[in-house]
Amino acid sequence: MRIKEFSAVLGKKNADFALFYSSDSIKINPNVFYFSGYKGLGALVMPAKKIPFLVVPDMEIERAKKSMIKKVYSMEKKKFFESVYKVIKKNKLRAKNIAIDNNNFTLTSYKHFKKQFKNIKTKDINLDCLKLREIKTEKEIQILKKSCNYADKIIQKAINNFKDFKTESEASSFLDYETKKNGLELSFSPIVASGSNGSMPHYEPSNVKIKKGFCVVDFGVKCKGYCSDITRTIYVGSPSKKEKEMYNLLLSIQKNTINQIKNNKKCSELYDYASKILGKYKDNFIHGLGHGVGVEIHELPNLTLNSKDRIRNNMVFTIEPGIYFPKRFGIRIEDTVLFKNKPIILTKTSKDLLII
Amino acid sequence: MRIKEFSAVLGKKNADFALFYSSDSIKINPNVFYFSGYKGLGALVMPAKKIPFLVVPDMEIERAKKSMIKKVYSMEKKKFFESVYKVIKKNKLRAKNIAIDNNNFTLTSYKHFKKQFKNIKTKDINLDCLKLREIKTEKEIQILKKSCNYADKIIQKAINNFKDFKTESEASSFLDYETKKNGLELSFSPIVASGSNGSMPHYEPSNVKIKKGFCVVDFGVKCKGYCSDITRTIYVGSPSKKEKEMYNLLLSIQKNTINQIKNNKKCSELYDYASKILGKYKDNFIHGLGHGVGVEIHELPNLTLNSKDRIRNNMVFTIEPGIYFPKRFGIRIEDTVLFKNKPIILTKTSKDLLII
Numbered sequence: 001m002r003i004k005e006f007s008a009v010l011g012k013k014n015a016d017f018a019l020f021y022s023s024d025s026i027k028i029n030p031n032v033f034y035f036s037g038y039k040g041l042g043a044l045v046m047p048a049k050k051i052p053f054l055v056v057p058d059m060e061i062e063r064a065k066k067s068m069i070k071k072v073y074s075m076e077k078k079k080f081f082e083s084v085y086k087v088i089k090k091n092k093l094r095a096k097n098i099a100i101d102n103n104n105f106t107l108t109s110y111k112h113f114k115k116q117f118k119n120i121k122t123k124d125i126n127l128d129c130l131k132l133r134e135i136k137t138e139k140e141i142q143i144l145k146k147s148c149n150y151a152d153k154i155i156q157k158a159i160n161n162f163k164d165f166k167t168e169s170e171a172s173s174f175l176d177y178e179t180k181k182n183g184l185e186l187s188f189s190p191i192v193a194s195g196s197n198g199s200m201p202h203y204e205p206s207n208v209k210i211k212k213g214f215c216v217v218d219f220g221v222k223c224k225g226y227c228s229d230i231t232r233t234i235y236v237g238s239p240s241k242k243e244k245e246m247y248n249l250l251l252s253i254q255k256n257t258i259n260q261i262k263n264n265k266k267c268s269e270l271y272d273y274a275s276k277i278l279g280k281y282k283d284n285f286i287h288g289l290g291h292g293v294g295v296e297i298h299e300l301p302n303l304t305l306n307s308k309d310r311i312r313n314n315m316v317f318t319i320e321p322g323i324y325f326p327k328r329f330g331i332r333i334e335d336t337v338l339f340k341n342k343p344i345i346l347t348k349t350s351k352d353l354l355i356i
Numbered sequence: 357m358r359i360k361e362f363s364a365v366l367g368k369k370n371a372d373f374a375l376f377y378s379s380d381s382i383k384i385n386p387n388v389f390y391f392s393g394y395k396g397l398g399a400l401v402m403p404a405k406k407i408p409f410l411v412v413p414d415m416e417i418e419r420a421k422k423s424m425i426k427k428v429y430s431m432e433k434k435k436f437f438e439s440v441y442k443v444i445k446k447n448k449l450r451a452k453n454i455a456i457d458n459n460n461f462t463l464t465s466y467k468h469f470k471k472q473f474k475n476i477k478t479k480d481i482n483l484d485c486l487k488l489r490e491i492k493t494e495k496e497i498q499i500l501k502k503s504c505n506y507a508d509k510i511i512q513k514a515i516n517n518f519k520d521f522k523t524e525s526e527a528s529s530f531l532d533y534e535t536k537k538n539g540l541e542l543s544f545s546p547i548v549a550s551g552s553n554g555s556m557p558h559y560e561p562s563n564v565k566i567k568k569g570f571c572v573v574d575f576g577v578k579c580k581g582y583c584s585d586i587t588r589t590i591y592v593g594s595p596s597k598k599e600k601e602m603y604n605l606l607l608s609i610q611k612n613t614i615n616q617i618k619n620n621k622k623c624s625e626l627y628d629y630a631s632k633i634l635g636k637y638k639d640n641f642i643h644g645l646g647h648g649v650g651v652e653i654h655e656l657p658n659l660t661l662n663s664k665d666r667i668r669n670n671m672v673f674t675i676e677p678g679i680y681f682p683k684r685f686g687i688r689i690e691d692t693v694l695f696k697n698k699p700i701i702l703t704k705t706s707k708d709l710l711i712i
Contacts, residue, residue, distance in 0.1 A: 024383070027380070027383040039560070040558055041558075057642075057643075058642040058643075059556075059557045059558065059642040059643045059680075060556075060558065062555060062556050062682050062683075063556050063558065063559065077660070077661060077662065078660065078661075078662050100463075102462060102463035102464040102467070103462050103463070103464040103465075104462065105462060105463045106458060106459050106460065106461060106462055106463075107456075107458035107459070107461045107462075107463065107466060107480070108458040108459040108480075108482060110463060111458070124463070124464075126464060167539075169536050169537060169538075169539045170536075170537060172536055173532070173533045173535070173536025173537050174533075176529070176532050176533060176536055177529045177530075177532060177533040179529070180525050180526075180528055180529025180532055181525060181526060181529050182525075182563070183523075183525045183562055183563025185545070189541070199418060200415075200416075200418050200419045201415045202396055202397075202415065202416065202419065203419065204395070206539055207538070207539025286413075286414040286415040287413075287414075287415045304433065304434065305433060305434075306433065306434050324415075326418050327418075
């Protein structure tokens with residue numbers, strides 16, 4: 001995506017090329033995927049003025065050739081940066097100023113890299129990449145909409161079947177199964193946090209019986225590599241009047257916050273708005289208001305207290321206020337939202353309190 | 357695990373403490389988990405002579421308190437290393453020589469870290485941690501055995517149901533579902549690669565019909581955070597005599613290689629042995645012979661051509677020769693093996709060619 005704009009970034013930075021790498025088959029460098037569509041191990045080199053290429057281990061060559069990058073070189077076993085260096089020499093690329101992503105570059109890799117690339121300067125382009133990725137293209141928006149549609153369809157099916165799930169794991173594995181059955185991946189391991197477990201925003205579902213009370217279900221799929229993210233809190237049993245009020249308060253805050261979204265609005269102001277109208281529950285809101293969504297589940301913009309980001313056209317992000325009471329329960333309501341002149345909610349599953 | 361041995365490592369390195377961090381909720385720093393059992397965001401500080409502690413965001417405090425570490429501090433929002441620095445000052449810890457894991461430390465984090473920790477020296481303990489983790493404790497071996505038992509049980513169930521799966525995704529999501537239903541996690545996204553897809557060792561299953569011919573199924577679960585890893589190649593349809601011979605050749609190589617495993621044996625020699633007896637298929641073997649398995653799916657020892665590792669008691673690793681023919685098919689047979697005076701195969705699913 002946006003390879004031309006990226007070339008302009010390199011030009012401005014006076015960088016000869018950008019070098020990204022994925023050394024871990026579990027967590028692929030998001031920039032490698034964003035620019036190439038390749039999800040395997042290896043390095044992606046993007047020269048400022050020539051076409052990009054991949055250097056990958058033998059076992060990945062066939063997969064790499066199926067990506068958007070047509071120039072693929074073989075990497076010698078265990079000689080990662082040595083192989084990249086050789087290919088760069090072979091292509092007679094100037095290598096004085098090299099752009100790298102400091103946030104996807106480990107100290108170990110840097111040492112190996114500098115052993116090959118001597119007398120060079122590196123320029124950190126982490127933020128430049130995040131800033132590029134923050135504004136989605138029309139093509140990306142179409143994929144993100146599809147991703148959200150799938151998330152809706154699958155979470156709705158889970159809600160419809162919820163009374164049949166005995167344990168949190170069963171509910172979570174149902175979400176998982178439906179995702180894979182549709183040929184999709186998960187954005188993250190689904191969260192099903194019942195009763196007191198709901199007070200831990202990043203709780204991992206376990207093989208325990210679904211407790212009575214609020215149950216937080218946080219779920220998202222990856223469609224063609226693009227994430228969606230949705231949370232619904234349902235109620236197992238009979239909620240008290242106070243519980244209903246609390247849920248509806250949070251829901252109105254979520255809706256009102258979405259209505260505050262305008263072009264150029266500071267993200268920190270949105271956080272502040274939600275935090276203020278939470279009133280006495282302000283301190284029970286223990287995480288950010290939201291985050292950008294794209295090839296990564298967490299990217300720019302940041303909707304937090306100290307964020308410097310502002311809302312712009314074609315951003316896609318979550319709005320997810322929550323309140324948490326340690327050892328008692330938690331409630332969170334989250335949508336993925338596209339901003340295009342106005343906020344457009346992409347996840348459409350009903351937010352009325354669902355009582356199971 | 358092995359906190360005493362780790363203190364000795366710090367002593368030998370003259371380090372005041374070790375600092376590990378997880379900044380990504382998708383991929384947790386394996387050392388944070390190994391030493392603390394904590395799987396959330398935050399920093400783990402392990403002083404050479406005092407008890408370890410965690411510094412975590414508010415939203416993770418409750419989860420952190422359920423780990424093996426009882427001393428948990430709150431991290432100020434967005435002030436990761438600043439918070440860690442404050443806690444270290446508060447605890448009056450000397451901070452001159454700090455041990456860090458260079459392979460789980462990004463350039464961005466290092467910059468933030470050095471802003472707080474001035475005039476310090478860092479010592480890379482990546483290899484020390486890997487070396488500690490390479491030799492399993494009795495407790496870990498018990499968990500790894502359990503993890504392999506689960507992997508066996510689930511892959512066997514998938515094999516029994518295989519004829520009902522229409523697509524690769526269906527087979528893969530079945531493995532997924534059974535994993536979660538048992539309250540386990542996946543070690544990695546299951547690989548179901550049928551027909552020509554089997555020639556890509558890291559192929560991702562997709563929503564395509566299962567093709568006739570060899571089908572590689574590579575799968576593993578995480579039980580209490582510990583991985584298992586098993587691959588079986590089954591045959592859909594009627595294999596030719598030559599295909600059967602090829603499968604049985606690979607199987608005999610896998611078995612014979614396991615029989616070569618002895619205490620103090622060089623891992624590179626094991627690779628060499630398997631590679632040699634592959635004869636004319638030597639060049640179709642495009643990846644390592646195996647890898648250690650523990651809290652990470654890939655850890656030490658490395659069973660590759662250039663490995664410097666040797667087999668020792670209480671190591672757990674895979675033996676997984678494979679042969680691949682681009683655009684045609686692939687075959688791989690993999691077991692997780694414990695070495696304890698002799699090789700003990702922990703994954704016990706039958707390796708006879710299964711024809712579906």
